[in-house]
Amino acid sequence: MDSSDDVSAYVQRLELFRRHDYERDQMIQAYKEKCDDYNNEVESRRMWQTKANNFCKEVLALNQANESNPFVFAVIDGDGAVFQEDLLKRGAEGGAEAGYLLWTEIKNYITDAYPEAASQDWNIVVQVVLNMDGLAKKLHASGIVPNTPTERTLAEFARGFGRAQPLFSFIDVGSGKESADHKVRELLRWMVRVNQCKHIFFGPCHDAGYLPVLEPYKLDSTVSSRLTLIETTPAEEGFKSLGFHKINFKSVFKSDKLPERVVVERQPIQRLPPPTVPASQLPPPKQLPVQHTVSSNSDVSLKTETPVELPRVLSPPSNVNGGPNWSTLTKSVAPKAIDISSTKKSGSRKYYLLNADSQRVDEPLPKNDPSAEKRFKDRSSRYGNLCNAYHLHNNCKSDDCQYHHGERLPPGELLVLKQKSRGIPCSQGSDCIDVNCMMGHHCRWLGACNHSWCRFGDYHDIDSKPRLKVFEDGSTQIVNKL
Missing domain, CATH: 3.40.50 (Rossmann fold)
Incomplete structure (x- = not known):
């Protein structure tokens, strides 16, 4: 074997060693990552377990608080x-x-x-x-x-x-x-x-x-x-x-109502007998016309006059001793005029709305017509503020009202006045039970109100969904079922 072959063999063995080293390094790196993941899982589990234990303690405390002092x-x-x-x-x-x-x-x-x-x-x-x-x-x-x-x-x-x-x-x-x-x-x-x-x-x-x-x-x-x-x-x-x-707690409360008015017995008043006077000394009775009102089918009152005799006045006898005479007692009878004309039936019944919490909610009003708003603004500029009682209820009771009455508002301007009145908080708030009240009983924007200072204060979290209609006679009608 020559020297070149020896070098080649060493190079191959070196590459093999390097590959084994790389694989070993990769395995060690994977092991470290697994260890890190394990440690993270342990820490995470401990954290969530701690939170779960804390929440269990809070729930237990709340349950104990709810059950305490029943x-x-x-x-x-x-x-x-x-x-x-x-x-x-x-x-x-x-x-x-x-x-x-x-x-x-x-x-x-x-x-x-x-x-x-x-x-x-x-x-x-x-x-x-x-x-x-x-x-x-x-x-x-x-x-x-x-x-x-x-x-x-x-x-x-x-x-x-x-x-x-x-x-x-x-x-x-x-x-x-x-x-x-x-x-x-x-x-x-x-x-x-x-x-x-x-x-x-x-x-x-x-x-x-x-x-x-x-x-x-x-x-x-x-x-x-x-x-x-x-x-x-x-x-x-x-x-x-x-x-x-x-x-019924009959041992505690009465089962009958108290009398509205107590009747007091009074001793009867003894009256002197009337003096006896011969009929020849009585003056003839006078006659006065009395009006009777009779209703015809066309609701026109017809008045007729019929004579009515006045009671005779007795002449007081003279005292034999020349003393004072009795006082002359007179009693006039004035017949009342009776109107039997037919009465007109009232229109639709008035009502107000309550939500599921028995709080009053305002029924939405239609949008104002821009032209009506302009006419209303011109009218207010010309005459001043308008009287709500006069225009909305037709019953202004002030003898010295400082607000403008004048001619009746047309429907468009009347709606503008209703909208303005709705923007004034009612003094009774959501507890108002006046069917004629036109003021506001909660903020019209409720939770969406973005005014920094709103007149309606605490009346923003009210459920505006009506539950009941309450009529002026006290009867109710379910609007939406729970």
Whole structure:
């Protein structure tokens, strides 16, 4: 073998060694990458496991918070649900007994309704919403409770009611039905969303005005299953159709309404007999024409005159001793004109809209005509601001109104005025129940509002989808089902 062959063999062996070194390096590199991937997976798994453990702890804490301090809530309209007379008459002592009886009735009901739950640990919260002064006067007029500083009063009853049960209270909202209604509605809407509230007792079944508040919950099983109506006086028909369970606490509340007006017996007035006067001394009766109004088929009142005799006036006899005579008693009879003309029937019924949360929502208005907007702007520049009450409701009651009345607006300009009125927030907000209110009850852009300062403040997160129509007579109509 020559030297060239030896060199070639060494070169081949060197290349083989280099190839083996390269393969070894590639294997080592792949091994390192696998190790890095493994380490990353370990770290990632540990991170996610840590997060999962933290989330489990948070969920457990939330569940424990939801299950902690469970309670039962009862809201009662005290103006309609009146306590038993024998309890009211005993002042603070009767209030304490009323609180205990009501607590016992609710406790027994909850124990039967939730046999598998630890209901003995549930607190019972009761709030009686009422006009204290108005009810006190009504009870005093009915002869049930004195309303004097020195005698037992409704205020003493309320203090005893609250002292005996620390979670029971009377809430005096003053005069005005809207005040009590607003308080009761908001308490109910709040409690149905509180997880710790296990059951709700709702007590204003005497007032059909609360039907729109309860209607959205009729088909919501999560609410209807834990809502019970307290029936004191016979419930209105609308409450019976809701399907909620009803209960009577007869040992606590009266089952009949207080009289609207107390009839006071008066002693009959003794009158002296009329003097006897010969008929020949009586002057002949005078006749006066009296108008009678009769309606014809064409709604035109026809007036006729017929004579009516006036009563004769007796001449007073003279006193035999020359004393004073009796006073002459006269009594005129003025027949009333009776209008029997036919009355026109009203047009379509007025209504307002409520969403699923019993919040008022505004019905969208059509877009304004640009030409009508220009005419309205010219009119406002010429006469000043227009009176909303006059043009929108035709009932401006101000004797010295500072806004322009004038001729009635055409439909296009009337729509412009409605749009402008809708931009003014109603003082009642989403709790307004006035069917004639043309002001705004929430921001028209809702969550899409990009104004840095909006008049409607907190009224941007309202669900604008209508759920109910509420007519002016209190009746309701479902617009969209849940």
